[in-house]
Amino acid sequence: MTRFLPAPLHRALLPLAHLVRHHWRRWRKTPIAGVSVVITNLGGDVLLLKHSYGPEVWGLPGGGLAAGEDPETAARREVREELGIELARIIVVTTLEEELSGSPHTAYLFAATCDQRPRPDGREVVEARFFPSHSLPEPLGETTRARIDAWRRRRNA
Known part of the structure; x- marks a missing residue:
């Protein structure tokens, strides 16, 4: 959605848009593609966020x-729009073939390190924080958990 809507209205409409998109994907089954980014700070903590729509779980930017x-x-x-962070360096981690909302989904997974504080956009993202990689918060989204495991x-290879 565009930024011409006031943030509270935009945030209120996102759950409806998410629901429509979910059902559209289930019906059409058109292949889709997306990205996720595992961002760590200089101490190795992982940046997770909560969206204003969809399941109430911690997720990755993307x-x-x-x-x-x-x-x-x-x-x-996506990182710039959702969190106001400009990534200096980003590396490819892997590409995952999965199913999202009943549609085939190609997920491109990246990793980056940043020294900036996230500034959630207040529209799509309502909270963003760094967590120690050995102690991630719950509930953690199923998709997020799989991507962090990848x-x-x-990282350990």
């Missing part, structure tokens, strides 16, 4: 790819 958009460009854009495997 979102969908626009038509023809490069995954790294999308990852940088990041850990890559």
